[in-house]
Amino acid sequence: MLIYKDKTKPTEERVDHLLGLMTLEEKVGQLIQPFGWQAYEHRDGVITLTENFKQQIEQAGIGSLYGMLRADPWTGVTLANGLSAKQGAEAVNEVQRYAMEHSRLGIPILIGEECSHGHMAIGATVFPVPLSLGSSWNVDLYREICRAVALETRSQGGAVTYSPVLDVVRDPRWGRTEECFGEDAYLISELAVASVEGLQGESLDSQSSVAATVKHFVGYGSSEGGRNAGPVHMGWRELHEVDLLPFKKAIEAGAASVMPAYNEIDGVPCTTNTQLLEDILRQAWDFDGLIITDCGAIEMLAAGHDVAEDGLDAAVQAISAGIDMEMSGEMFSKHLVEAVEMNRLDTSVIDRAVRRVLTLKFRLGLFEQPFADPERAQEVIGCEEHQQLARQMAGESIILLKNEGNLLPLSTTSGTLAVIGPNADAGYNQLGDYTSPQERSKVTTVLGGILSRLAQEPERVLYAPGCRIKGDSKEGFAAAISCAEQADAIVMVVGGSSARDFGEGSIDLKTGASKVTEHSWSDMDCGEGIDRLSLELSGVQLELIQEIYKLGKPVIVVYINGRPVTEPWIDEHAHAILEAWYPGQEGGHAVADILFGDVNPSGRLTISIPKHVGQLPVYYNGKRSRGKRYLEEDSQPRYPFGFGLSYTNFSYSAVTVEPEVIAADETATVTVEVKNIGEREGSEVVQLYISDIASKVTRPAQELKGFSKIKLAPGESRTVEFKVGAEQLQYIGTDYQPVVEPGAFKIRVGRQVNDTLSADLYVREDSYGTN
Template sequence: MRYRNPSLSTAERVADLLGLMSIEEKIGQLIQLFGWKTFHKNGGGVSLSDFFQEEVKRYGVGSLYGTLRADPWTEVTLETGMSPREGAEAVNLIQKYAVEHSRLGIPILFGEECSHGHMAIGATVFPVPLSIGSTWNPALYERMCRAVAVETRSQGGAVTYSPVLDIVRDPRWGRTEENFSEDPFLVGEMAVAAVRGMQGDRLDRKDSIGVTLKHFVGYGASEGGRNGAPVHMGLRELHEIDLLPFRRGVEAGAVSIMTAYNEIDSTPCTSNQYLLRDVLRRDWGFNGFVITDCGAINMLERGHNVAANGEDAAAMALRAGVDMEMSGVMFRGHLFKALNRGLITQEEIDASVVSILTVKFRLGLFDDPYVNPEQAEMLIGAAEHKEIARKVAAEGSVLLKNDKRLLPLARDGRRIAVIGPNADLIYNQLGDYTSPQPREKVVTVLDGIRAKLADSEGDVLYAPGCRVKDVSEEGFDQAVACAAEADITVLVLGGSSARDFGEGTIDLRTGASLVTDRTASDMDCGEGIDRADLHLSGVQLKLAQAIHKLGKPLVVVYINGRPIIEPWVDEHADAILEAWYPGQEGGHAIADLLFGDANPSGKLPISIPRHAGQLPLVYNNKRTRGRYLETDMKPRYPFGYGMSYTEFKYEHLRIQPIDLTDDVIAKASVDVMNAGEVEGAEVVQLYISDLVSSVTRPEQELKGFKKIVLQPGESTTVTFTLSAEHLQLLDASMQPVVEEGEFLVRIGSSSDCYLEDSLFVRKS
């Protein structure tokens, strides 16, 4: 069995193994079963399920999904779930059985959810991707991804279903929190950082995991922000915007792609040969494997209705370029029959098997399929990972307003009232795709402020006031009385993506968490939770208005998964901090910002509208965007915007040379000075505007950014190199070209605050 010889090349080992496999074993490699159904926890250990053992003997199990996943869907709780060490031991047991009881001993590929941390009990919960996008700091995100890879691989997870590279067009979409931005360049930078951080230098290292780029493609551009709804866009927009981050991720070396649920121009992504074969494999040279999202092939038969039955649906997906099915229902039930009917060929199955086996060999699973439970126990939830989570939460929070420099708050003995439904509920600040958490692990805003003032004479009062969605005002009187006793109020409002973890609400009189049934859920965001508007849910606005009547300073902290449109809050709050879902260390990070131990440096990766009727509203709209009778198309807070406790001044934009011919590159430089009194970090942003073009172009496009740190009075020169890639477009023939003419180069602190000058391209 030459495939067991590590001295041979991966291609030689794959070819040898493929030649030994039966058709049943090949199809088994294309199926990913639900991992949490493969074992039972009993007493001090685990036992393998009869179903899993039969599958191993019959087909061999190619891949398992979410073996370590814990949440209400899997019905794995803190009580029934496994510790980091137990999880590693369980994965070893499952792997050992598969290797020793299948005919060829092919190891299992364990795929896990890691959108903002491994979705397993004990793993570090980092801020959601929307917060990560707000950092504008790919290097920091790469560090975070390295920590996620270490924690996941130490338990046996070898592939992650992240990062999410969808471009957000309409933030009413419940999955907005899972995405980085409305801008393809920023998302592309994060894609590269994710691949570098998670896959590392070598996939076969015990601290590396394979990356799956998802959802391929256009998933964030659905009708009305409704999950999985049709997408209407032309090829130029598809390539220049939605496909761009995926191409960057593929170029960086990502080993897997996940198809999206949606259709584009009436063709479902899961059966789209143009996307999966022509673009992905032929044009980009992708050599990994393609996996579906859960249930996506089912939708070809029942949903999209482009397949008459299960056999047609399974064959359609495989022919289009799908290699593996998450859940395995359609491939397991129909692929063999489709082969016998001649709907697919042996060669098509073999090609998919080769793609999957190649990744397994690259991951080192054939040579060392097991993990060290002691390492898992030591690495998962490590202190250094918590520090990264805290830093990401701080840099990912955006200061939207700070009238009369109310922030940072002084530790001068004043009484602070911490009020609001998101002030002290742990799951409300963690976001979707989160595992169950012990209370002591998560630092809420109330926890963070109390810890910050523990050694001062200041007093911290607390009242929840209301719930996120519920319309009850029974907590108003206590909240107002609490604020009346204080000198300043920190009002923590927003949304919730918390699934039913058994602590879905709070006692409005005591602030205690309550065990509830599903009907009491406060969830108004997350997968499948799309909204018709972006106002605060429930009676949160009324609570803010009641407290504002006291006439005392009011700081609003938003904890949420999508932008909030509340003009009253924008006008009447003295300070507004947008923290998104900041993860387990969010309370510490927010307290650091409120009291000046950290200086806000987050910038909006998404435009915040004035009115939901403006949607879709993105900064890189076309010039012919039109207008409404009731409102213009300007956002309340523009893309790239974010305040600091210091002031940055931009001067002396210069471009050399200003005339470009052929392949000559230019340098665009600007001087930036910290004109304030404290150290601060600034995101210097580069935008390009093509003034006259053969096809219509966006008003402006982000083409570069750099995050710099300056001491008070310090200045530096920031320089961007402008090449053809910054100036090109896809012409009428869909070819990338740089056309003659004038371009505006803009460098500044946001998409609407910049210095600008002209650059000319002339053909020699």
């Protein structure tokens, strides 16, 4: 038996042997990742491999395929021509079989898929978007969801996922805000670790695990003007303390792969930034995994950043800086062999990259088990258990922003409800970007959830869309107002849409019925590449709400959206407001669960919501020196970080720090007593913030350094405990190394960043040191 095929041999020995057998062309082949949906054709239930794919395999092989199971308008894969759960696994098996039987060395292909909030294949479970996932503050539940995503993906043959997204959002006008967990690096770090643990499981070669690719490395959420892939203006201290922190924690948790960001930092594109890729990632953090570009990032070096003369120069720069694989594969496949022949590139650089690709394949067990199990895929993808997880997460993520006069929860026994708004019954609008085509029956809208909850009395529910997300048409206003006039309370479901053109056609604004038109209507005002000047509602949605409000009836606003909405009139006039973000396929059930009190809202904001877009940036952990106020308005957000109401009330008392004085390498214990003083069971997110009173460099006014989500029955109290030590107290010092300075710290514990109790902690003068 050949050494590289002997699973009893150490991985390093297998890699060395296989690498020694490969030609230059075969090595380069391992570094490219063409689009996977172009590798096959599906007609009348028959899957055939394309001639182009076969030629690539026979000539030099292919290292990886991107998005072979992905379905959306970009890929052109639809419900009509796409693959079922079983067919997807069978297609992967066809690809693997051909690659192993028709290439000289029989190297299996790495199948890479998008899974930011669910496996992006037809039939897979669509969980809430990451902004919603973060709003749950439930790390354990998120880890469980990642296990479900990994199972669905690996069951079809996907072995690596391009998630989690660990970008820290600084400007929510950015269209990809929905793909991120929020604005706080500590919270993102906790979710990053949970994601890696959930996706990768106990062993990468398990048939229920996938390799996690953390992205976008780094600073992508801090782009100039909130414009996608724009320049990032950030000092190295902030980069280390904030944007790099979640990635560092993910690498420490064992993340197998990293994707550099499109953006530049201080004039250097991340794709070729050796200070990031080599000095920090490889040397300081000891990362030995795979680095893969984002799609088209190498070409962007020559046509966008303009730091390369041409494609060949761009390819040489990228692989020399530490890139191992190119998503899309265009630049590497065209230029790397030529670069070696022209003496522009040493083969040792290619060998280094190939070694990392092969190592990951061996770690994933692809040489022993390259094939998927179609029957298992059919069984687990979109299963009932995962649907329940999606519903639970959506319920825990929805944030109650306002509840005037305890209007909510609504009665389940009396009263007529008017459900109005463009997102009331628009399934795709509640799913978010990076979502596959859906069977209508798989997605429960808010209207559907309410009807399901009141199934015995459907006549109590009236519906009218009123308007679209975008556009200035008010032709649906009259029908919506008529509908509202007949109701006792109105649920206005408004917000945004990241739904790309799935060919669903338009909607009749007077009846709410779907209608087929020559051109399908796109309401997309959020998602990748859709950045905005404003955070106001698009179109005439605000005008619709204002007209409905004139009826003098209770108005409940439910936001379905991918970024914060800034509408002062709604904040002041609506009687109740729910922020649901994009809550996934079970979102309608979750909203209904909240509206009727079956679930007590426990979501908390992970991103500050400003009063006005002119306040941006308004993230909570700004510097003390950031200034006081504007002429027209103060600098405080409408709803602060960590904010969220409940149907019950919680009291905080007896905050203690023990001991009150510690050395830099010691730990103090912070405790607080939390009691449910209301009449309903509920969950509270207890949040720990720390302020460094004085430091050699400027510091944020306060920073989140711990949280705990607890469930309490009426009258029940619990002592919540946090540990505070070097990791919570340190910052990046004047020498760019972590340091715990002696002096005073303020420990704050409470329900949100601006509502806390405090106690003092002191680090002794004689304990100065680095950690």
